[in-house]
Amino acid sequence: MKRRAQTNASRRTPQARRSKQAKVSLPPLWTRKEIRLRVNGVEYTSTVDVRMTLVDFLRHELGLTGTHVGCEHGVCGACTILLDGQAVRSCLLFAVQADGAEITTVEGLGTPERLHPLQEAFRDHHALQCGFCTPGFLMSTLAFLRENPEPSDEQIREVLAGNLCRCTGYQGIIDAVRDAAQRLRSGYGA
Amino acid sequence: MKPAPFQYTAPETVEESLVLLHTFREEGKPLAGGQSLVPLLNMRLARPSVLIDLNRVRELSYIHDEDATVSIGAMTRQRAVELSSLVREKLPLLAEAVRYIGHPQIRNRGTVGGSLAHADPAAELPVVTLVLGAQLVVRGLEGTRVLRPEEFFVSFLQTALAPEELLVEVRFPVHRTYGTAFLEVARRHGDYALVGVAAMVQMDGERCTEARLGFTGVGPVPVRLPEAEEAATGRPLDDSTLGEIARIVAARLDPHSDIHASATYRKEVAGILAGRALRLAAERFKQREGA
Numbered sequence: 380m381k382r383r384a385q386t387n388a389s390r391r392t393p394q395a396r397r398s399k400q401a402k403v404s405l406p407p408l409w410t411r412k413e414i415r416l417r418v419n420g421v422e423y424t425s426t427v428d429v430r431m432t433l434v435d436f437l438r439h440e441l442g443l444t445g446t447h448v449g450c451e452h453g454v455c456g457a458c459t460i461l462l463d464g465q466a467v468r469s470c471l472l473f474a475v476q477a478d479g480a481e482i483t484t485v486e487g488l489g490t491p492e493r494l495h496p497l498q499e500a501f502r503d504h505h506a507l508q509c510g511f512c513t514p515g516f517l518m519s520t521l522a523f524l525r526e527n528p529e530p531s532d533e534q535i536r537e538v539l540a541g542n543l544c545r546c547t548g549y550q551g552i553i554d555a556v557r558d559a560a561q562r563l564r565s566g567y568g569a
Numbered sequence: 570m571k572p573a574p575f576q577y578t579a580p581e582t583v584e585e586s587l588v589l590l591h592t593f594r595e596e597g598k599p600l601a602g603g604q605s606l607v608p609l610l611n612m613r614l615a616r617p618s619v620l621i622d623l624n625r626v627r628e629l630s631y632i633h634d635e636d637a638t639v640s641i642g643a644m645t646r647q648r649a650v651e652l653s654s655l656v657r658e659k660l661p662l663l664a665e666a667v668r669y670i671g672h673p674q675i676r677n678r679g680t681v682g683g684s685l686a687h688a689d690p691a692a693e694l695p696v697v698t699l700v701l702g703a704q705l706v707v708r709g710l711e712g713t714r715v716l717r718p719e720e721f722f723v724s725f726l727q728t729a730l731a732p733e734e735l736l737v738e739v740r741f742p743v744h745r746t747y748g749t750a751f752l753e754v755a756r757r758h759g760d761y762a763l764v765g766v767a768a769m770v771q772m773d774g775e776r777c778t779e780a781r782l783g784f785t786g787v788g789p790v791p792v793r794l795p796e797a798e799e800a801a802t803g804r805p806l807d808d809s810t811l812g813e814i815a816r817i818v819a820a821r822l823d824p825h826s827d828i829h830a831s832a833t834y835r836k837e838v839a840g841i842l843a844g845r846a847l848r849l850a851a852e853r854f855k856q857r858e859g860a
Contacts, residue, residue: 473607
């Protein structure tokens, strides 16, 4: 349903109707809006409620349940995805804001038969137990290693501070990221 | 669906944004990077009728070198500031402080203007504007106001912005002849500061000739402490001077207690951090002079 601000007269104050702003036509107001976006290389068109968060859209509308919902206020990092190549919290974006964007989720990394080197490193170093936080860690790490192919342990710790894990105590994750950096540098499996 | 229902609009120019703000006033809420506002929406602590998404207003995203000033557009991402070689060279205090804001995943979305307009009492950017003496440029349909940080930050999460106004730019003066340092103590890197300190000094040999000290996380708005700054001025930054400054800081600040730290602890940390920041700023001043 489209609603244009110009027709929404009851919301406008008398001052607002006068003078200056007559020159500028207001952009539309939406409660539902059609969006187009690419997720893991696949084009989608969908009409969404404007208050639907991007993570709910990915899970409920596209069925991509690899991205997890944790705290829903940007603290835990479980919902981290790549938006135009950058790691972001998908619980702090509305789906409507991703119109025109290129998104990568954990489903875009590897397949069960052919894991991404990052996923292999996580498996080999016991960097997960329950696995709830893992998709977020993987996506944070993916963006991080693209920018820092040879990170120091301190840099690894700093970037991982943006994701919470309640099982592993982090040591296995740090080992996995260090090893993944090495594997990616040597072109292993890439 | 987490947030309460709202109507969404996505202006593409400042002019459109201002007309929308003017039209909806208290019912409209500008959305910048969303790293503070969306949590408030998800928890239904904020329930605006109209969400005015500024993320498509491209003209507000820039870092301009104007020689003695660096102007940063309100919608510039914190990550862009962090990675800017211009900011690193001309505004080292800002470059250092911005790395303490949340995590890279937060800074990829979070904006300079959003953080300032949100005015969290433990945020890093407000105290940086205070110590550097930045100007905050605020636009409304009726005109433009240029505010000092002392005027802009009013109280907890409160600024001098009227509902129909938008923070559009921050102008940072370049202080080439100073050494600066930003230090912070938090429970974990990226968490909100228990205390953060921004320091800026000029030295003549071992003697400090000018000092500015700003604190965040210890009151409703960022503060400078003139008495502590005067105690540093004209003296070497040795243990005795820094001890006196720590005492002044602890006496003058009035922080709150919360689940993370008591007021007494915050005062203690603020005093120690002030000394460390002054020393680090002095070292950097000397390196700069020597270079």
